[in-house]
Amino acid sequence: DRGSVQNSPKSYDVEYLMPVSLGTPAQQLNLDLDTGSSDFWVFSTLLKESMINGQTLYDPNASTTADKMEGYSWKITYGDQSYSSGDVYVDTVTIGDLTVSTQAVEAAREVSEEFTADSDNDGLVGLGFGIINTVMPYKQKTFFEKAMPGLDSPVFTADLKSGAPGRYNFGYIDDGAYTGNITYVPVNSSDGFWSWVSPGFQVGTTGSFNNTRIHGIADTGTTLLLLPEGVCEAFYGRIASAKYDASQGGYTFECNDSTTPDFYFGTGNGQMIRIPGSYLAYSKIDTSSLRCFGGMQSDSGVGFTIWGDIALKAAFIVFDQGSERLGWAEK
């Protein structure tokens, strides 16, 4: 079996949403596929009115195939301090023509204000590893883990684009979606993340390659690229107008600064992925400013590097759960 679904970026590519069908008859929600977590949760009719702001709600009582998992609950807090919690139902879920008939659907009773404010986002599909699912008393499998046995190949791929729709594919690799070769690197899933080691980086075409191993995770659910302080300093040191602006909480530079170099990261056996300098001028710090907040920021608050959407949208990525490895290709 296999599946393919379009993803659509919200403004500034802050997150990418995909249509998902839940229950019988189908209820369609727009969800955020997040390889940095492992809960499948949705806005639901269990929520207090004050927590809803335009989102589409999953109504388990309107689904003939929904069964409540009595005594089960969940609560999750994300790196950006947003959180959600609620009850658990089993129901049928279809993403891009791929159906899982008994998916644990985590129906929210409570969401933090950040989620309430994000009116286009109806919930998250966590495609990290099930070991970090938060359902109690027994953790639940991710959508991919449930689908995997029936797939042609135990992989899913992410093709995120800058300011344009892309695709998530399940169970196969679309050889037309990338150029050159796919370089595979081993994944350590013991923390539940798609954790891998980059051999290093290069700033611009003239800079030398810096052989410094960077431990990090591939995370579709994080907007920015969070790298070690030293890497940020090497990159921003090459941009004339760049500075660390404590009032903005990060590096900023003039959006049109022509000295902005491309950023390359190593994926293994000599391959590098090029992130265009334009991707790193993330967003204007305010409408009247000529300065942009950098798409690359320090990972010092996190403890490991997060290869978020800024990096992922420069590549075609194979999340190979069958072999616990990541495949990287240019496109």
Ligand SMILES: NCc1ccc(-c2ccco2)nc1
């Ligand atoms: N890295 C997972 C994740 C995704 C989306 C969000 C989010 C959306 C609106 C408010 O917070 N938070 C965390």
